[in-house]
Amino acid sequence: MEALLEGQGVEITLIYEGEHKVDGNPYQKLPNDVKKQFQLDLKNTRQMFAQKVADNIGMTVGDVLDTEAATYTGQEVVDIGFADELVNSSDAVELMIEHVNAQEKTIVNMGANMTTEKSKGKVAAVTVKEDAEANDEQLDATAIASAERGRVLGIMGCDEAKGREAMANQLASMPTMNIDDAKKLLASTPQVKNEDAGESDNAAKEALAALQAGHGQSLEQNGGSDATDDDKQVGLLLAAMGKKRNDG
Template structure:
C-alpha cells in the first residue's frame, strides 16, 4: 500500500539535510554563528567523522509546559501556558525551510515568522516567550525576523528567555524583544560575523586531482575551494563581512535602545558573557527561571480594566458633587436616572467605537501591503487591536498567498508581456473591495 503524502513528507523532514546541503549553507557565506559551533561543523564536513548526539533537541524540550490544544479544540504549532505562547528557537538557524527545531538540529527563520504571526492572531495568547537555545546561524533572514519580533512586540509583549545560549544570530533575534532574561549559566553575545573558506588544493594534490575552472566573468569563481584566496578576493569578502557586521551592530543597538549603545556593542569584540556578566554588559536585563517568567507573563497588565480600550474611569468634581446630593433623590428616580445615563453612554460609546474601528479596519484592508495577503490582513484587522501601521509591518514581512500550485499553473495565469491591464487592476480592486466589505460586516456584528 502506498504511503500517504503527509507520511512521506514527515519522513523527509525528520531525515534532515544532507552534509552537502549543510556545506552549501556554511562555506563562503557570512554567518552569524558562535565560533565553537562553526568549528564543529567544519570538522564534521572536513573529516566526515561520526558524532553521536547525546540527545536530539526538538521543540519538545519543554514538553511538560503548556499545551498545543486551544480552547476551541484546534491545534496550534506552539505550546501555550496561561495565555503565554512558548516559541522555541532551538538549534542552528537557517533562512529557508520547514524546520522548527527539527531533529536535524535546524530551525528556520520562516518557521519562527510563521509562529509569530500565529501567536499575534491567536485570541488566547496575551504574551509571547522566545525560548532560545541557539548558537546562531545564517545571516540572511535574521534581520527580517528581528524586525518582525519588534513589530509584534508593539501589539503583544515578546520576551526572550535564554535557555541556555543566545549567540550571534540568536542574540540578534533576542535583542528585538522587550526584555532579555537569563539564568546564572546562560551565555549571550558573540555579536560578530564569520565567513569560512576551505582551501582543498593540498588534499586534491595528494589524491592526484588537479581541477581546471573554465569560466566567463572575472569574479565568477571567486572563493573556489581549489586554491588559496587571492588578496583581491579576500578583501572583497572582508568588506562583505564588515558591511553585515555594521548592520548587525545597528540592529542590536536599535533593539536595546536606552540600554546599550552601538559603540559599547562594538567594544565587546564579539565576546560572549555568562549570566550576571551579561547583565552587567547590558546585553541582558535580569535573571529568572522559566517558570517565573511564564508566571509573570500570565498575569494581566497592572491597572487593566474589563473595558476593551481606555483606562479606569476617573471621578470628576462634578460627579462628586452630584453624589453628595444622592440622598435627596428617591430610589425610583435614582434608578431611572442611572438607566438613562447608562443607555446614553452605551449609545455614544458604540457610535464612537464603530467609527474608530471602521477607520482602523479600512486602513489595514486598503494598505498596499495587504495585496496578496488579504486573509491574514482580515485576521489582524478583526482579531487583534494592532494599529494599521504595525499591521502593515507584519504584512510586509509575510509571504503572499500563492495563486497557483505549479510553475505551469502560474504561467497559464499570467500575461506574456506588458504591464497590468485595466481588467487586472479592476479585478484586484474588486477583491480588495470584497475583503473590505466582509471586514465591515464582521466588525458591525461584533459591536452590535
C-alpha cells in the first residue's frame, strides 16, 4: 500500500501519540521489530488456545499443535480426537440435555458432600481466604452456565419445537425467555414441513425482529381484553423479553 500510494503521488501522514500506536497500519511497510512482536503474540495466543483445547477434550498440547491449524470434517474430526462421535442433529440435542443434567447433578452432589463433611468435621482447613472465595465463585459460575445451557436446550428440545425449529432457535437466543413462555409461543405457531423450513425460518426471523423493534409498545396495547389472538401472542413475547432474571 505504501509503494502504491507513493506511485500515485499520495503522501500519508499519521498523527499519533505512543511509539506503538500505529503498529501494523496499512500505509507503511511493516518494520521488522513490529513483525517479530506480532509473531510472538500470535505464538503465545496459539499456545494458550492449544492448552485450553487439550485440557477440555483430553488431548496433549503437542497433539493439538501438530494439527498445524488444519480443519477437519465428518469422521476426520473423531479420528483426530476433536470429537467423540458423529450423531444427527435431533440426537445431538438429546445428548446435550443429558450432559447438562449430569453436570447439574454433579454440582448438587458436590454441595451435599461439602455439607456432610462439614458436619463430621472432616473438611480440610483453608489457610487462604481468597482461595475459598475463588472456589465459591467458580462453583457459582458453573451453576449459572449450566442453568443457561439447560434453558436453551429445554426450549430447543421441547416437543413444541418440533416443526418450529426456526422459531425455537430465535426464542432460545433471548436470555430473558424462559422455557414455559417459549413453549406457549411455539404451541401457538403452526408447524411447517421440511420443504417449507427455509421460508418459515425467514418468516420467524422477520417476525421476531419486528417484535423486538416494537418493544416500546405497552403490554396493554398488545395483550388487552379486546386484543386479537395474534396481539395476545405478541404481548406474551414482549412480556417474556422484558422480564428480569431473578437468579442473583
